[in-house]
Amino acid sequence: MKKILLVLKNELTTIISRPSFWLALVGLPLVGALxxxxxxxxxxxxxATQTVSQVFSGPQDTRPEGYADLSGIIRQIPESxxxxxxxxxxxxxSTRQALAAGEISAFxxxxxxxxxxxxxxxxxxxFNPLASRGDQSNLFTxxxxxxxxxxxxxxxxxxxxxxxxxxxxxxxxxxxDENNPLALWTxxxxxxxxxxxxxxxxxxxxxxxxxxxxxxxxxxxLTSVTPRQLLTGKILGLGIVGLGQTVFWFGTxxxxxxxxxxxxxxxxxxxxxxxxLAWGLVFFILGYAVYASxxxxxxxxxxxxxxxxxxxxxxTIPLIxxxxxxxxxxxxxxxxxxxxxxxxxPLSAPVAMMARLSAGGVAWWQPLxxxxxxxxxxxxxxxxxxxxxxxQALLSGQAFKLKTYLRALAGxx
Amino acid sequence: xxxxxxSHIAKSFGPVKAVDDVSFSIEKGELxxxxxxxxxxxxxxxxxxxxxxxxxxxSVAILGGPMNESKKDRIGYMPEERGLYQDxxxxxxxxxxxSLKGLSPAEVKQRAAGYLERFDLTAHKTKKVKELSKGMxxxxxxxxxxxxxxxxxxxxxxxxxxxxVNTQMVMDLLREQHAQGVxxxxxxxxxxxxxxxxxxxxxxxxxxxxxxxxxxxxxRQFSAHAVTVRTGDKIPAxxxxxxxxxxxxxxKLHLSPGTQPQEVLRSxxxxxxxxxxxxxxxxxxDEIFIRVVQGEGAAA
Numbered sequence: 045m046k047k048i049l050l051v052l053k054n055e056l057t058t059i060i061s062r063p064s065f066w067l068a069l070v071g072l073p074l075v076g077a078l079x080x081x082x083x084x085x086x087x088x089x090x091x092a093t094q095t096v097s098q099v100f101s102g103p104q105d106t107r108p109e110g111y112a113d114l115s116g117i118i119r120q121i122p123e124s125x126x127x128x129x130x131x132x133x134x135x136x137x138s139t140r141q142a143l144a145a146g147e148i149s150a151f152x153x154x155x156x157x158x159x160x161x162x163x164x165x166x167x168x169x170x171f172n173p174l175a176s177r178g179d180q181s182n183l184f185t186x187x188x189x190x191x192x193x194x195x196x197x198x199x200x201x202x203x204x205x206x207x208x209x210x211x212x213x214x215x216x217x218x219x220x221d222e223n224n225p226l227a228l229w230t231x232x233x234x235x236x237x238x239x240x241x242x243x244x245x246x247x248x249x250x251x252x253x254x255x256x257x258x259x260x261x262x263x264x265x266l267t268s269v270t271p272r273q274l275l276t277g278k279i280l281g282l283g284i285v286g287l288g289q290t291v292f293w294f295g296t297x298x299x300x301x302x303x304x305x306x307x308x309x310x311x312x313x314x315x316x317x318x319x320x321l322a323w324g325l326v327f328f329i330l331g332y333a334v335y336a337s338x339x340x341x342x343x344x345x346x347x348x349x350x351x352x353x354x355x356x357x358x359x360t361i362p363l364i365x366x367x368x369x370x371x372x373x374x375x376x377x378x379x380x381x382x383x384x385x386x387x388x389x390p391l392s393a394p395v396a397m398m399a400r401l402s403a404g405g406v407a408w409w410q411p412l413x414x415x416x417x418x419x420x421x422x423x424x425x426x427x428x429x430x431x432x433x434x435x436q437a438l439l440s441g442q443a444f445k446l447k448t449y450l451r452a453l454a455g456x457x
Numbered sequence: 458x459x460x461x462x463x464s465h466i467a468k469s470f471g472p473v474k475a476v477d478d479v480s481f482s483i484e485k486g487e488l489x490x491x492x493x494x495x496x497x498x499x500x501x502x503x504x505x506x507x508x509x510x511x512x513x514x515x516s517v518a519i520l521g522g523p524m525n526e527s528k529k530d531r532i533g534y535m536p537e538e539r540g541l542y543q544d545x546x547x548x549x550x551x552x553x554x555x556s557l558k559g560l561s562p563a564e565v566k567q568r569a570a571g572y573l574e575r576f577d578l579t580a581h582k583t584k585k586v587k588e589l590s591k592g593m594x595x596x597x598x599x600x601x602x603x604x605x606x607x608x609x610x611x612x613x614x615x616x617x618x619x620x621x622v623n624t625q626m627v628m629d630l631l632r633e634q635h636a637q638g639v640x641x642x643x644x645x646x647x648x649x650x651x652x653x654x655x656x657x658x659x660x661x662x663x664x665x666x667x668x669x670x671x672x673x674x675x676x677r678q679f680s681a682h683a684v685t686v687r688t689g690d691k692i693p694a695x696x697x698x699x700x701x702x703x704x705x706x707x708x709k710l711h712l713s714p715g716t717q718p719q720e721v722l723r724s725x726x727x728x729x730x731x732x733x734x735x736x737x738x739x740x741x742x743d744e745i746f747i748r749v750v751q752g753e754g755a756a757a
Contacts, residue, residue, distance in 0.1 A: 050553070259541065260536070260539060261541065264534065266509055267529055268554070268557035270526065
């Protein structure tokens with residue numbers, strides 16, 4: 045245990061004594077904070093999305109938008125639309141003149157055959173796909189809808205939202221609102237975050253082992269510590285760094301955003317209970333243990349970091365699969381057969397189970413089973429990779445072969 | 458009880474038999490030479506000894522039995538391919554390697570100070586290892602190996618990359634350790650140093666033991682039937698001497714079969730030849746090495 049702690053301490057000391065570590069740790073949130081603080085000073089009342097949009101498009105245009113209704117369907121502007129949001133023009137020419145004169149920021153042309161084709165042209169002076177169009181486009185859609193419904197606002201509301209379902213979930217973990225696109229995208233976002241956290245932290249171990257191999261230090265270390273002690277110390281040390289870095293980034297982002305006048309709140313449509321955070325911690329730690337060990341084994345067998353890096357794709361395939369399927373399987377059927385199998389299969393579980401948990405409705409025993417299987421896999425892989433450290437010296441300098449790696453993992457070396 | 462006992466060790470890497478039925482013992486406190494050409498199997502023997510490799514057959518006893526974790530702290534190993542952390546200061550590198558052998562940072566600091574001073578590295582202890590010259594790194598590696606005062610010291614090519622002054626310094630250090638009762642295994646190609654330091658050797662070639670025993674016995678075994686004479690007089694024709702060969706200011710007398718060196722000495726004295734030196738000609742270890750490796754010697 046003492047030697048594990050010594051290895052752990054050395055890994056921590058080595059990493060935190062690097063200027064590049066502090067640059068990444070402090071620099072990333074600092075740069076983000078500077079950007080948001082700067083923009084926050086420009087417009088404190090804007091939403092975060094609008095703020096980001098303003099970075100690319102400049103300040104939001106407060107001028108009205110014009111429209112030329114050639115079809116004659118717009119007979120009224122509903123009272124809910126603020127006055128001077130839209131200005132009517134008789135034809136396209138006069139609308140263009142108003143745009144050229146700077147009276148309006150953009151305009152809509154509702155053609156004479158709109159009822160037949162359903163097409164409206166929107167014209168603005170610049171082209172910027174990242175620019176925010178504010179609320180006007182939604183408002184204009186609303187204006188058209190109300191007029192199509194003969195000015196009946198109540199009827200238009202019902203057409204837009206014919207069902208108002210009061211949904212009560214019987215599952216322990218509440219399901220998010222399926223009608224809310226943001227809630228549907230949550231599993232996708234969670235998949236990406238967990239993939240990046242696990243692969244990013246595990247990759248630290250790959251470069252660490254590869255460097256020690258290139259430096260020829262490993263042979264000396266193995267005369268003092270067992271491969272398992274070495275591996276465990278490294279996994280724990282670099283895991284603490286990865287976890288600490290993540291917590292620091294999230295923490296500082298939260299604090300700095302608040303200081304800059306923003307609030308960081310998950311939208312109400314996303315229900316992430318405390319148990320989700322606890323499972324997140326469990327699956328991160330176990331997933332990291334598995335993938336860090338696999339990366340360490342790779343680093344041990346490959347003669348250098350370049351060859352090792354080329355093989356990382358093969359190792360991370362089980363994590364990439366849920367990533368690819370996240371927009372289809374995990375967003376649409378998070379509790380279907382494929383999603384369930386992927387969330388229980390140990391190599392894809394760290395990402396897949398978290399994606400399912402974020403979607404909700406997971407049976408209580410499934411995360412327990414997945415964590416148990418993942419823990420057992422972590423123990424087996426740590427053992428197998430510890431065995432590779434002896435063989436590493438044996439294979440030193442040889443080109444990396446996936447077959448050899450898989451044989452070593454299976455203990456056939 | 459020997460400090461190291463290898464018995465019929467065999468180890469293969471794929472089709473290559475790196476070590477084949479190797480046996481030898483090293484007594485406690487001995488300075489033992491492990492010799493062999495490149496690829497002979499020396500490093501594999503050392504790795505088997507250190508439990509880095511498991512042998513396919515045979516047994517290893519080290520410091521009185523099989524290797525275990527506590528014994529690792531009593532063994533100092535300096536591999537041929539030197540290994541130090543390149544991106545950290547030398548002092549921290551030594552502290553870490555020392556701590557893995559059970560030393561506290563204060564102990565490392567205290568012990569390292571003496572060695573750093575002796576090897577003229579004190580001024581460089583805060584530099585990153587990669588900023589040191591090759592020779593400096595070599596000396597740092599020696600310090601890292603000796604720091605925890607091992608009972609068994611295994612040094613693989615300790616003179617590689619050192620200038621003559623530092624080579625002498627390392628040789629003195631090894632002699633010191635030997636005088637303090639440390640068992641030393643010296644693995645080297647530099648026969649001159651081995652000859653100076655070791656009492657017994659084992660020579661391995663193609664994974665097999667070719668020579669094993671006391672250095673003097675081995676040299677005697679390979680000695681030509683000849684004597685070396687140093688004199689200012691001209692040596693006359695002598696009974697029992699087949700050929701007279703001048704060698705670096707001396708004369709080598711090749712004896713006919715059955716002639717004893719004492720007979721030649723008596724003849725020289727009888728003929729009033731002033732002798733400054735008279736000795737039985739012994740081959741150097743270099744000569745023995747070359748003869749064995751080129752296939753002249755028989756397996757031990």
